[in-house]
Amino acid sequence: MSRAATIKDVARRAGVGVATVSRVLSGSGPVSEATRERVLRAARELEYRPSALGRGLKTRRTGSVGLVVGEITDPFCAELAAGVLACARTLGEHVLLEASHGDPGREAEIVDRLVEQRVDGVIATPAAEGDWWRSALRAGIAVVFVDRAPKELPQIPAVLADDAAGVRATVEYLAGLGHRRIGFLGTGDPAAPAEAGGVRETTFRTALAELGLQVEADLVVRARPGRDSALAAAAALLQRRPDMTAVLAAGHLLGEAVVLVARELDLRVPADLSIAMVDDVSWAELCDPPLTALARPARDMGYRACEVLRRDPARRERARPVVLPTELVIRGSCGPPSRTPAVRSARTR
Structure with a gap:
């Protein structure tokens, strides 16, 4: 088996010094365009591959x-x-x-x-x-x-989505449809005080208050991480307040839980309950009706x-x-509230 080409082989083929080859391959230092092309052509012809280990020792980077x-x-x-x-x-x-x-x-x-x-x-x-x-x-x-x-x-440093603006836009949209009793399904310690809520819950509460709507404690429920907890929290929220006409889920796992529990309770969406959630995942469009969602980039x-x-x-x-900005994607899961509250009880299997 022939040995692998070295930087010296490239320099010899290109007719330049090793330092010049190093400058071309590392992209550092002045080199004429003609010399650069000659070095790169020689490297291709010899199938030269720089040593990652050697490069790391010189640059103190591991790549x-x-x-x-x-x-x-x-x-x-x-x-x-x-x-x-x-x-x-x-x-x-x-x-x-x-x-x-x-x-x-x-x-x-x-x-x-x-x-x-x-x-x-x-x-x-x-x-x-x-x-x-x-x-x-x-x-x-x-x-x-x-x-x-x-x-x-x-x-x-951090890169974030503008969740606050997105949640505010969602609450304003639901209120604009006529909803006055809007529930919120979030995450965190269920026993923690209201002040301990994250950005999404805090913004939800603030947005309601600014719209002149009452922030009712039993319309805000938190779930611990995990699908089982999300389902239990969604069931608790939907069954405790039959007069609730809309719910905002603070994540796609929570949104899935609300959709499943609403189906279990024979609630019509959006006639009995409007549903919106944070995160526009692929299955949101596949729901019947498609789910209104806050798209985060x-x-x-x-x-x-x-x-x-x-x-x-x-x-x-x-x-x-x-x-980075978010976008409220409006679909068929939200509509004006029904004048007659639905009876919410789990169907018998």
Whole structure:
């Protein structure tokens, strides 16, 4: 088997020095266009492949980026990952994908492992604000958050969707249809006080108050992570208030739960109950009727996060969060409220 071509072989074929070949292949330093073409042609003819290890020793870069998401199978996370991969491909970066499953302990282990592997940076939807993020920064690893930005870590740049504007637009749309008793299905500790709600719940409450509508405690229900909890929370919300005419689900898993429970209770959508949810996933259009949803630009968020990661450290640390717009996609699951409240009881099997 013939040996692999070296940088000296390329220099010899092109009739230039090794330093010139290095400048051409690394894209650094002045080189004439004719010399550049000659070097690249020689590299192609010899099928020269630069050593990643050698390049890393010189540049102190490994050419790899860690991506930490909550769930790999989650449609939003999948789109986000696609955006990161698309950007990384243009930058010549390799992406190491990990899933925390929303578990802070698992997330800490993943981050520690990525630091040991000396990745150039980490893009993450953080499960928690734990000290492992500060450890990564101290180790010289660039970090960019996407979709969530813990207040305790303001030094880490973030790329976010404008959830507040989107939720406000959704509430205003439902109120404009005539709904006055609008429910909200969110996530978090069900026993936590109202002030502990996330951006979506907080905006929901504020938007209702600004419209002069009462924020009723039993019209806001939170579910813990997981499908079973989402279904239980949706059932509790839909059965406790038969006068509720619309509901906003704070995520696609919660939206799915509302659709399934409404079907179980024989509720007509939208005649008996209007449904809207955050995240316009592919199955939203397949519902009967199609589901009104707040579209968040997951792919663009991933792409922008990767771009922010490659900024120089000083510029990255001074940057404000990048906030991308959302869009309310109106479909058939929302309509004016019925004058006669539906009777809500689970059908007998």
